[in-house]
Amino acid sequence: xxxxxxRLLPEIAQIKQVASEGKTICWEAYDASGAVLGYxxxxxxxxxxxxxxxxxxxxxxxxxxxxxxxxxxxxIDIAIHPEGPEEPWTMDITEPEFEKQFTGLTVxxxxxxxxxxxxxxxxxxxxxxxxxNAIREKVEEIIVKTKK
Numbered sequence: 157x158x159x160x161x162x163r164l165l166p167e168i169a170q171i172k173q174v175a176s177e178g179k180t181i182c183w184e185a186y187d188a189s190g191a192v193l194g195y196x197x198x199x200x201x202x203x204x205x206x207x208x209x210x211x212x213x214x215x216x217x218x219x220x221x222x223x224x225x226x227x228x229x230x231x232i233d234i235a236i237h238p239e240g241p242e243e244p245w246t247m248d249i250t251e252p253e254f255e256k257q258f259t260g261l262t263v264x265x266x267x268x269x270x271x272x273x274x275x276x277x278x279x280x281x282x283x284x285x286x287x288x289n290a291i292r293e294k295v296e297e298i299i300v301k302t303k304k
Contacts, residue, residue, distance in 0.1 A: 266292035
């Protein structure tokens with residue numbers, strides 16, 4: 157994991173797991189001086205697909221880093237999940253144009269427009285919704301588990 161997070165934020169020198177009830181919530185990310193840079197996370201989207209035809213739905217893996225002060229998104233990387241379909245419905249969700257929309261946003265801004273600041277991908281509204289909701293919910297969880 158550390159290498160993935162360092163690719164997102166090269167200043168990361170070390171990470172430390174943050175867990176609750178035996179489940180990894182995120183990783184505290186530290187710079188070379190030992191200062192906390194933020195919180196790194198990994199999230200499968202959707203976490204489960206429990207309905208008929210679900211095996212054909214796109215599945216994603218999201219990696220991200222939020223800052224430790226305001227919990228704003230520093231960087232997001234969205235990839236097709238290794239267990240996803242061989243022929244994804246759309247690759248647009250994994251493109252930098254979609255990912256960049258999250259940079260600098262707080263948890264209250266991470267919603268599809270008009271309620272938030274994320275524009276859905278045309279013809280991939282369901283995937284856009286899943287990814288956006290998963291990122292917002294993960295940031296909410298990080299805030300609850302790490303806010304001091």
